[in-house]
Amino acid sequence: MYEFNAATSETKKIAKLTTVNNRSFTGYQILNDGNGIIRVLTSEGAFSIDREGKVSKGLSISEVENQFKSGGLIYSLTEDYIGNLWVGTSSGLIKFEKQPVEFTNYPEDGDVETTFGADRITSILHLEDSRYLVASTGGIYNFDKKSGQFSKYRNNLTAFEGVLVYTLFKDQKKNLWAGTKKGLLKLQLSGVNLTATPVRFKESPDNDEWINRITSITEDSEGYLWIGTIRGLIKYSPISGGYKIFYYHADFGNEGDTYILSLYFNNGILWAGTNSEGLLRINTSDMSHIRYSTHSIVEPKLTGDKIMAIHEDKKGNLWIATMGGGVNVLDKDLNKIRTISISDGLANNTVYGILEDKSGNIWVSTNKGISRINAETLKPANFSRSDGLLSGGYHQYSYLKGLDGSFYFGGSNGITVFNPNKITPNTKKPKVALTDFRIFKNPALDRFIEREVELSYDENFFTFEMTATNFEDPSSNEYHWKLEGLADEWVNAGNRRTVDISNIPPGTYLFKVKVANREGIWSDETLLAKIVVVPPFWRTVWFIVLSGIVLTGIFISITIAILRRKLNREIAEPEREKMIFMERAKTRDRIARDLHDDLASTVSGAGLYIQSATNVMGQNDEVARKMIEKSASLLTEAEQAMRDIVWSVSPQYDNVENLIIRVRILTRELCEAAGIRFEFDKSGETTSMLKDEIRRNLYLSVKEVLMNAVKHSGASQISVVVEVGERNISIKIVDDGTGFRMESQTEKLGGNGLANIRKRCAEIGASAEIVSAEGTGTTVIIKAGIEK
Numbered sequence: 001m002y003e004f005n006a007a008t009s010e011t012k013k014i015a016k017l018t019t020v021n022n023r024s025f026t027g028y029q030i031l032n033d034g035n036g037i038i039r040v041l042t043s044e045g046a047f048s049i050d051r052e053g054k055v056s057k058g059l060s061i062s063e064v065e066n067q068f069k070s071g072g073l074i075y076s077l078t079e080d081y082i083g084n085l086w087v088g089t090s091s092g093l094i095k096f097e098k099q100p101v102e103f104t105n106y107p108e109d110g111d112v113e114t115t116f117g118a119d120r121i122t123s124i125l126h127l128e129d130s131r132y133l134v135a136s137t138g139g140i141y142n143f144d145k146k147s148g149q150f151s152k153y154r155n156n157l158t159a160f161e162g163v164l165v166y167t168l169f170k171d172q173k174k175n176l177w178a179g180t181k182k183g184l185l186k187l188q189l190s191g192v193n194l195t196a197t198p199v200r201f202k203e204s205p206d207n208d209e210w211i212n213r214i215t216s217i218t219e220d221s222e223g224y225l226w227i228g229t230i231r232g233l234i235k236y237s238p239i240s241g242g243y244k245i246f247y248y249h250a251d252f253g254n255e256g257d258t259y260i261l262s263l264y265f266n267n268g269i270l271w272a273g274t275n276s277e278g279l280l281r282i283n284t285s286d287m288s289h290i291r292y293s294t295h296s297i298v299e300p301k302l303t304g305d306k307i308m309a310i311h312e313d314k315k316g317n318l319w320i321a322t323m324g325g326g327v328n329v330l331d332k333d334l335n336k337i338r339t340i341s342i343s344d345g346l347a348n349n350t351v352y353g354i355l356e357d358k359s360g361n362i363w364v365s366t367n368k369g370i371s372r373i374n375a376e377t378l379k380p381a382n383f384s385r386s387d388g389l390l391s392g393g394y395h396q397y398s399y400l401k402g403l404d405g406s407f408y409f410g411g412s413n414g415i416t417v418f419n420p421n422k423i424t425p426n427t428k429k430p431k432v433a434l435t436d437f438r439i440f441k442n443p444a445l446d447r448f449i450e451r452e453v454e455l456s457y458d459e460n461f462f463t464f465e466m467t468a469t470n471f472e473d474p475s476s477n478e479y480h481w482k483l484e485g486l487a488d489e490w491v492n493a494g495n496r497r498t499v500d501i502s503n504i505p506p507g508t509y510l511f512k513v514k515v516a517n518r519e520g521i522w523s524d525e526t527l528l529a530k531i532v533v534v535p536p537f538w539r540t541v542w543f544i545v546l547s548g549i550v551l552t553g554i555f556i557s558i559t560i561a562i563l564r565r566k567l568n569r570e571i572a573e574p575e576r577e578k579m580i581f582m583e584r585a586k587t588r589d590r591i592a593r594d595l596h597d598d599l600a601s602t603v604s605g606a607g608l609y610i611q612s613a614t615n616v617m618g619q620n621d622e623v624a625r626k627m628i629e630k631s632a633s634l635l636t637e638a639e640q641a642m643r644d645i646v647w648s649v650s651p652q653y654d655n656v657e658n659l660i661i662r663v664r665i666l667t668r669e670l671c672e673a674a675g676i677r678f679e680f681d682k683s684g685e686t687t688s689m690l691k692d693e694i695r696r697n698l699y700l701s702v703k704e705v706l707m708n709a710v711k712h713s714g715a716s717q718i719s720v721v722v723e724v725g726e727r728n729i730s731i732k733i734v735d736d737g738t739g740f741r742m743e744s745q746t747e748k749l750g751g752n753g754l755a756n757i758r759k760r761c762a763e764i765g766a767s768a769e770i771v772s773a774e775g776t777g778t779t780v781i782i783k784a785g786i787e788k
Contacts, residue, residue: 169219
C-alpha cells in the first residue's frame with residue numbers, strides 16, 4: 001500500500017497488506033472513513049489500516065473477515081452519514097452497522113423445525129438464573145438462555161399429552177401454573193424434571209369443557225387466582241380448592257358468555273380483556289363492572305373489542321393491546337382514550353404483548369415486528385427483520401420482562417431477547433435526496449441542471465419522488481414538503497415519498513423537503529429542486545404592452561362612436577343641442593373618472609416597474625424579471641378595465657340579455673382561473689332595455705361580489721342566478737366559502753367591497769342584501785328596476 005503526494009510527486013510506502021505467490025493481485029477500492037481508518041478491497045480480501053499503519057484482515061480493526069464470507073467476494077463499500085458500512089459483494093449487499101442493535105434470537109441457529117417441530121411458542125416464564133419455561137401449542141419446554149438450548153419436558157399426565165398450553169403463571173408463593181386447553185395445571189419442578197397436578201372445574205355437563213379452557217391467569221392481593229376461560233371468569237382459592245364462576249354477557253360480540261383473553265389486577269380492580277366484547281373493569285368487592293368497547297354510547301370508546309394484553313404504566317395509565325385496533329391508552333382518570341395505530345406510525349394494528357422499560361417507554365409486539373412507543377408523545381419507533389428480529393410475527397401471551405431487565409417476545413420462529421436500555425435512539429439528523437422527477441409520468445430527471453429545471457407553461461403536471469438516506473426503518477420515515485412561490489405552509493405527507501404538482505401558473509418555485517426518522521429526529525430544511533415555469537408568448541411583457549396600445553386606440557374610436565349613436569337615439573330634436581352638451585359633459589366626466597381610477601394608475605404603475613427593471617437589467621436579473629412580471633400583471637388588469645369601460649358605454653348592449661351574457665362570461669373566466677366550480681342560471685324575459693347607468697352599476701356590483709368570493713372566501717363552488725320580472729331584475733350570488741361575521745353596518749366584504757356595492761346600488765335606486773356567517777358561506781342578492 002503506497003501513498004502518492006501529488007504536490008511533490010513523491011511516493012511513500014504505508015503498509016504491506018499480504019503476500020501473494022504466483023498469483024495476480026487486484027485492488028478494487030480504497031475508502032478512508034471519518035475515523036481515519038483506511039479500508040482496502042482486493043482480490044485477496046478486505047484489509048483495514050489504522051492511523052499507526054497497523055494492518056488487519058477484515059473491514060475493521062476489531063472485526064474478522066469470516067463475518068462476511070457468506071456474502072462472497074467484496075467489490076465495493078461506502079459509509080453512510082451514521083457511520084454504517086454498506087458492503088457490495090458478489091452475492092448481495094450487506095449492511096455493517098457501526099452500533100448494531102442488540103437483538104438475539106433463539107434458537108440461535110434459526111432451526112425452528114428441528115427444535116420445536118410443529119409446536120409454536122405461546123408463553124414464557126422466568127424460573128431462576130438462566131432457566132425459563134416456554135409453553136407451546138404442544139407442551140412445555142425448558143430453555144437455558146446460557147446455552148441457548150431447548151428441551152421438551154415429558155408429560156406425566158396421559159390426558160394432557162401434547163396439549164395446547166395458553167399461558168404460564170407464577171404466583172406470590174412461587175407456585176407455577178399452566179392454563180391449557182384441557183384445564184388448569186399446577187406444575188412442580190424437581191431439578192430438570194417437571195410434573196403436574198390437574199385442577200378441573202365443574203359447572204354443568206354442557207359447560208364443563210369450555211370453562212376448563214384456561215386462557216389467562218392473574219392473582220389478587222389475598223392470594224386468589226383469577227382465571228380467564230373461553231366461557232367466563234373463575235375465582236379460585238389454591239389453598240381450599242374452592243372456586244366461583246362469573247359470567248358477563250354482552251349484547252354484541254360473537255360469543256355467548258364472556259370469552260376472556262387477558263387479565264390484570266390492581267388495588268381491588270380486575271381488568272378483563274374479552275375476545276369480542278371489549279374491556280371489563282370489575283370491582284372484586286361486589287363484582288360490579290363497567291364495559292369499555294367500540295359500542296359504548298358515550299366516550300371514551302375503544303378502537304377494537306378483542307383485547308390481547310393489558311398493562312398499567314408507572315403513571316397509572318392503562319395500555320390496551322387490541323386485535324386490529326392498534327394500542328389504546330386509557331388515562332388514569334378513566335375519561336379519555338388515546339390511540340396509536342398504523343396511521344400514527346405503528347408497525348401493525350394487531351398487537352399481542354406490552355412491556356415497559358425503566359425509562360417509561362412502552363414496547364409492543366405485533367404481526368410485523370416490535371414497536372417502541374414514547375409514553376409522552378405516543379410516537380412509535382418500529383423494529384423489524386432488518387434490525388435483527390425474527391422473520392415471522394409474534395404471539396399472544398408470549399412476552400416477558402426477565403429478572404435481569406431483558407425483554408422476551410415469542411413468535412412463530414422462536415424467541416427474541418434484548419435489553420431495551422441498550423437500544424439507543426439514533427439522534428443524528430437524517431438527510432433527504434431527490435430520486436425521481438416525472439412530467440406527465442414520463443421520466444425527466446435528466447433535465448435538471450444543478451437542481452434546477454425549466455418547464456414550459458403546458459408542462460403542468462409533474463411528480464417528485466424523494467427518499468431519506470436512512471434505512472433503519474424506511475416505513476417509519478415521515479416527510480414534510482412545501483412549494484415556495486405557491487404556498488409557504490408545510491404539507492405533512494406522512495411516509496408517502498411522492499408529490500404530485502399540477503396547474504401552477506408561470507413563475508419560479510422552490511421545492512423544499514424535511515424528513516424525520518423513526519426516532520422523530522428531523523432533518524434540516526433541504527432544497528431539492530428549483531422549478532421555472534415559462535409563460536406563453538401572449539402573457540409576456542412585450543405582447544401585453546403592444547396589446548395595450550392597440551386597445552387604447554380602439555377604445556377612443558369606440559367611445560366616439562358610442563356617444564354619437566346614443567345621442568342620436570335618445571335626444572329629441574328641439575332639445576338636441578342642449579342634451580348633447582350635457583351628455584357629453586356627463587360621459588366625459590365618467591370616462592375620465594374610470595380612466596383615472598381603473599386605467600391610468602395601473603398603466604402608470606406598470607411603466608414604473610418596466611423603468612425600474614431597465615435600470616437593474618444586467619446587474620440583478622432576478623429582480624428585473626420579477627419587476628417585469630409585475631408590470632405584465634398590471635397591464636393585464638388594465639386590459640380588463642378597458643374592456644369593461646367600452647362595454648359599459650356601448651349602446652348596443654343596452655338590454656338585459658347582454659348584461660346576462662356579460663355576467664356569465666365574467667363568472668366563467670374568474671372561476672376557471674381560480675379552479676372553482678360554478679353554476680349559472682337565468683329565467684324570465686330578457687329583451688327589456690336597461691339604461692346604461694343601471695347596466696354599468698349592476699355589472700360592476702356583481703363583479704365586485706365575484707372578485708371577493710374568488711379571492712377571499714376559499715369557496716369550492718359559486719352559483720349565480722338571474723331572475724327577470726316585469727319591472728325588476730334580481731341577481732343572486734352564492735358561495736360555499738368561509739363566510740364572515742355580520743357585526744354591524746360597518747362590516748366589510750374584502751376591503752371596501754361592501755361599501756362600493758351599496759354605493760353603486762344607491763346611484764341607480766337598487767338594493768343589495770348580504771347574508772353571511774362564519775363557516776356558512778355568503779349570499780348576495782342585488783335587485784334593480786328595469787324599463788318596459
